[in-house]
Amino acid sequence: MTTSSAFKPMTRWQWAGLAILALTALFSLVAPVVGGDPLVQDLDHVMVKPSAASPLGTDHLGRSMLARLGHAARLSLLLAALSVLTAAIPGAVLGVAAAWRSRWTDTMLSTIADGVLALPGLLLIVLLTAFAPGRFWPFYVGLSLALWVEYFRVVRASAQSLLRGPQVEASRLLGFGPAYIVRRHLLPELFPLLRTLMTFGAATSVLSLAALGLVGVGLRPPTPELGTMMIELLPHYQEAPWLIAEPILILLFAVTGLALVAGEREFR
Amino acid sequence: MTFLDVRDLSVHAGTTAVVRDVSLRLEESQTYTLLGETGSGKSLLAQAIMGNLPAGLRSSGSITVFGETSTADETVKRRRLWGHSMALLPQEPWLALDPTMRVLSQVAETYQRVRRPSESRESARKRATGDFLTLGLEGAERKLPGALSGGMAQRTAFAAVRSGGARLLIVDEPTKGLDAGLRDSIVSMLKQVAANDGAVLTITHDVAAARSLGGTIGVMLDGEIVEQGPAAQVLAEPRHDYTRRLLAADPQTWGPRTQPPPLGPVLAANGLSKRFGHHQLFANLDIEIAADERFAVIGPSGSGKTTLGGMLLGLVPPDSGSVWRRSDVPAWKFQKLYQDPIAAFAPRASLRTSLRDVVSRHNLGWKEVEKWLDRTRLRASLLDRLPDQVSSGELQRIALVRVLLLRPVLLVADEPTSRLDPITQQETIELLAECLVDAGCALVLVTHDPAIAGSLASRVLTLNPPSPPAP
Numbered sequence: 001m002t003t004s005s006a007f008k009p010m011t012r013w014q015w016a017g018l019a020i021l022a023l024t025a026l027f028s029l030v031a032p033v034v035g036g037d038p039l040v041q042d043l044d045h046v047m048v049k050p051s052a053a054s055p056l057g058t059d060h061l062g063r064s065m066l067a068r069l070g071h072a073a074r075l076s077l078l079l080a081a082l083s084v085l086t087a088a089i090p091g092a093v094l095g096v097a098a099a100w101r102s103r104w105t106d107t108m109l110s111t112i113a114d115g116v117l118a119l120p121g122l123l124l125i126v127l128l129t130a131f132a133p134g135r136f137w138p139f140y141v142g143l144s145l146a147l148w149v150e151y152f153r154v155v156r157a158s159a160q161s162l163l164r165g166p167q168v169e170a171s172r173l174l175g176f177g178p179a180y181i182v183r184r185h186l187l188p189e190l191f192p193l194l195r196t197l198m199t200f201g202a203a204t205s206v207l208s209l210a211a212l213g214l215v216g217v218g219l220r221p222p223t224p225e226l227g228t229m230m231i232e233l234l235p236h237y238q239e240a241p242w243l244i245a246e247p248i249l250i251l252l253f254a255v256t257g258l259a260l261v262a263g264e265r266e267f268r
Numbered sequence: 269m270t271f272l273d274v275r276d277l278s279v280h281a282g283t284t285a286v287v288r289d290v291s292l293r294l295e296e297s298q299t300y301t302l303l304g305e306t307g308s309g310k311s312l313l314a315q316a317i318m319g320n321l322p323a324g325l326r327s328s329g330s331i332t333v334f335g336e337t338s339t340a341d342e343t344v345k346r347r348r349l350w351g352h353s354m355a356l357l358p359q360e361p362w363l364a365l366d367p368t369m370r371v372l373s374q375v376a377e378t379y380q381r382v383r384r385p386s387e388s389r390e391s392a393r394k395r396a397t398g399d400f401l402t403l404g405l406e407g408a409e410r411k412l413p414g415a416l417s418g419g420m421a422q423r424t425a426f427a428a429v430r431s432g433g434a435r436l437l438i439v440d441e442p443t444k445g446l447d448a449g450l451r452d453s454i455v456s457m458l459k460q461v462a463a464n465d466g467a468v469l470t471i472t473h474d475v476a477a478a479r480s481l482g483g484t485i486g487v488m489l490d491g492e493i494v495e496q497g498p499a500a501q502v503l504a505e506p507r508h509d510y511t512r513r514l515l516a517a518d519p520q521t522w523g524p525r526t527q528p529p530p531l532g533p534v535l536a537a538n539g540l541s542k543r544f545g546h547h548q549l550f551a552n553l554d555i556e557i558a559a560d561e562r563f564a565v566i567g568p569s570g571s572g573k574t575t576l577g578g579m580l581l582g583l584v585p586p587d588s589g590s591v592w593r594r595s596d597v598p599a600w601k602f603q604k605l606y607q608d609p610i611a612a613f614a615p616r617a618s619l620r621t622s623l624r625d626v627v628s629r630h631n632l633g634w635k636e637v638e639k640w641l642d643r644t645r646l647r648a649s650l651l652d653r654l655p656d657q658v659s660s661g662e663l664q665r666i667a668l669v670r671v672l673l674l675r676p677v678l679l680v681a682d683e684p685t686s687r688l689d690p691i692t693q694q695e696t697i698e699l700l701a702e703c704l705v706d707a708g709c710a711l712v713l714v715t716h717d718p719a720i721a722g723s724l725a726s727r728v729l730t731l732n733p734p735s736p737p738a739p
Contacts, residue, residue, distance in 0.1 A: 166608070166612045167612055173602070175599070188615075
C-alpha cells in the first residue's frame with residue numbers, strides 16, 4: 001500500500017537552504033545600497049580590516065568590499081535566475097512538443113538537442129565570449145543554450161510515458177482536449193522534476209560564471225564579479241586572508257542554498 | 269523443520285491495528301495460503317514478516333525464520349536473509365522488474381549475484397535460459413519488461429525471485445489478473461518450490477488458486493485470521509460466515525443472467541488483423557455489436573484481448589480491416605474501463621476534482637454525479653481523497669460513475685474486476701450489469717475468466733493463444 005500526498009512538504013534541510021538563499025539575496029539587494037560605488041578607489045585606505053566604517057573592509061585598491069560583493073552577488077543571482085528561466089521554459093515546451101507531436105518533430109528536436117549536448121557548455125560560453133569580450137550577454141546566451149537540453153530531455157521522457165499511459169487515454173476518451181491534458185496530467189507530474197532541475201541549473205550557472213572569471217575569460221575588471229574578485233585578491237591572501245575569503249563565502253552560500261533547496265533525490 | 273513461525277504479529281498504523289495478533293506456522297515442504305479480500309491486511313502481513321513495512325507502520329510480535337527468532341520490528345535480522353534464504357514475490361510484477369534491462373539478464377543476474385553459492389556468468393545465463401523454457405517464456409529473453417504482457421511479466425518476476433534460491437518464498441497475489449491456464453502453471457510452480465525442500469506462503473483472494481495449492485489455509489478478515497486449517501477442510505466445510513461468503517462469490521458458482529433482446533448495431537468491425545512482432549494475434553475478425561448487447565472477448569494472457577478492445581475504440585490502429593462506430597453520436601459516447609483503475613486517474617487530483625472536470629466539460633449537473641454515486645453505493649465523502657487513498661473496488665466504481673456520466677452507447681471494460689477479490693468482484697460485476705441496463709449502453713467485456721464472460725455476456729468471442737512465429 002502506498003500513500004502519497006499531492007505535494008511533498010519541504011524537508012527541514014530544504015527550509016534551511018531557502019533561508020540561506022534568502023539571506024544571500026537580501027545581501028545582494030542591501031549591500032550595494034549601503035556600500036556605495038563599487039568602482040571608486042581610495043588608495044589611502046587599501047586592505048583595511050573590517051570595521052564600523054567599512055563593514056567588510058576594502059580591497060587592494062581601497063574599494064569597498066561590501067559594495068563590490070553586493071554587486072557581484074546580485075550579478076550571479078540575476079544571471080542564474082535569468083538563464084534558468086530562459087532555458088527551462090523553451091526546454092519544457094519543446095520537450096512536451098517532441099513527446100506529443102509526430103515522430104518527425106521528435107526526431108528533429110532530439111537531433112538538435114543531441115547536437116547541443118555534444119558541445120561542452122563551458123566551451124560554448126568561451127566561444128561566445130570571443131565575439132564580445134568582457135560583456136554580460138555571452139554568458140547569459142551561452143548558459144541558456146547549454147542548459148535547455150537538460151529540461152528538454154527530462155520533460156520529453158516523462159511526458160512521453162505519461163501521454164502513452166491510461167490516465168491520458170481515459171481523459172481523451174472522456175472528451176478532454178490538449179489544454180486539459182497538459183494542465184491536469186502533465187504539469188502536476190513535471191513541476192517537481194522541473195523544480196529540482198532548475199535549482200541545480202541555477203547552481204551550475206553561478207559556479208560557471210565564477211569559474212570563467214577565475215580563469216580570466218569572464219567579465220573584465222573592474223566589474224565586480226565573484227570569480228574575477230577571487231583572482232584579483234589571490235596575490236594578497238597572506239597579508240589579508242579575509243579579503244579572498246569573502247567572495248568564496250558568498251559563492252559557498254549561494255551554491256549551498258541552491259543545492260539544499262533542490263532536496264534529496266529519492267531512490268525507492 | 270519449521271521454516272517460519274509467526275506469533276502474535278500485529279501491525280499498527282497510528283493507533284489503529286491493521287493486522288491483529290496473527291499467529292501462523294509453516295513447516296518445510298508445506299504451503300500456507302492466506303485468503304481474504306482486498307484491504308484485509310494480507311499484504312501488510314507479508315511485508316511485516318519480510319521486514320519491509322512502509323514507513324509509519326509499527327509492528328509487534330515475534331517472527332522465527334529458520335530457527336532464528338527476532339521481534340517483528342528487528343527488521344535488520346531478517347533483511348540479511350533476503351533473496352537467498354527468504355524472498356518475496358511482490359504484487360505488481362512490472363514494478364519489481366528493472367524497466368531498462370532485458371529480462372533474461374535480470375534473471376541471470378540473480379543467479380550470479382544473489383544466490384549462495386553464486387553461479388558463474390555462463391552457467392547463470394544457461395540456468396536462466398532453462399527457466400525461461402520451463403516457464404513458457406521462450407522468445408521473450410531479449411525483451412524489456414515494458415514489452416511483456418501482464419502474465420509474462422509475472423512469470424519473469426517469478427523466475428527472478430526463484431533464481432535467488434530462497435527456500436522460504438512469500439508470494440503476494442501471484443494469480444492476480446491471470447487466466448486459468450497461467451494460474452494453474454504458477455500454482456504448480458509454487459507447489460514445486462514447496463516440494464523441493466522449500467515452503468511457500470501465498471497471499472491471495474483467488475479461491476481457485478487456494479484450492480489447488482492445498483496445504484493450510486488461513487482466512488483473513490479485517491486484519492485477523494478468522495479461520496485456519498487444512499485446505500480441504502476449510503474449503504469443504506467453512507465454519508466462519510465470511511469464509512462461506514468468500515466461497516459463494518467465486519465466479520464459477522454464478523448463474524447466467526437474463527439477456528435483453530438485441531437492437532440496431534452500435535459498432536461493426538470488418539476483417540481486423542493484428543501482429544505483434546512475429547506473433548499473429550488475430551486475423552480477419554468480424555464483429556458487430558448491437559446497442560444494449562453484452563459481448564465478451566475471452567482468451568489467455570497475451571492473446572491480444574486488450575489490443576482488440578483498444579482497436580474497437582480507435583485507440584490502436586489495426587494492421588488491416590476497419591472499425592465502424594455509430595457516427596450520429598459524439599466520439600466520447602464510446603468509453604473504457606481499465607483493468608487497473610488507479611492508472612486511469614490523474615494521481616495528484618482529488619476524485620472530486622476529476623469528476624467535476626467531467627461535469628463541467630460536458631455541462632452536466634453535479635446532481636448526475638450524486639445519482640450515480642447513490643446507484644453504485646459510494647459515499648460522497650470518498651471523493652475528497654486521492655485515487656491511491658481508496659480501495660481498488662471503490663475506485664473501479666468511481667471510474668464507472670465517471671464514464672456513466674456521459675451516458676455512453678458502448679463501454680469497453682478491460683478486465684475490470686481481475687484485480688478485485690471475489691466478493692468485491694461479484695458486487696462490481698452486478699453493478700456494472702445493472703448500470704449498463706439503466707444507461708442503455710452496450711458492453712464489450714474483455715476478460716480471461718470464461719465464468720464471468722458466460723454469466724454476463726450474450727455472445728462470447730474466444731481469442732486463441734498467439735500463433736508461433738512464422739518460419
